[in-house]
Amino acid sequence: MSNMNTWPDGKRHAMSQSEHEKWNASHYPGTRQMCVKCDAPTGRCEDDSLFADDAGEIGPLCEECFEVLRTD
Secondary structure (H helix, E strand, C coil): CCCCCCCHHHCCCCCCHHHHHHHHHHCCCCCCCECCCCCCECCCCHHHCECCCCCCCCCCECHHHHHHHHHC
């Protein structure tokens, strides 16, 4: 299951913590980045995403999936 993260009104912008909590409560996965392999939260954002290839085609990945794919 791969979900594209969305933002209010479809535009990425700064939000206060209370706005984030409200948005995330009703829009799974909210603004969290999800791993394309295991659907777990990556704990990262767009600026520090992990990809298994130099072309940026396999990702974003969580650290565990990144390590597995990087060593294959």
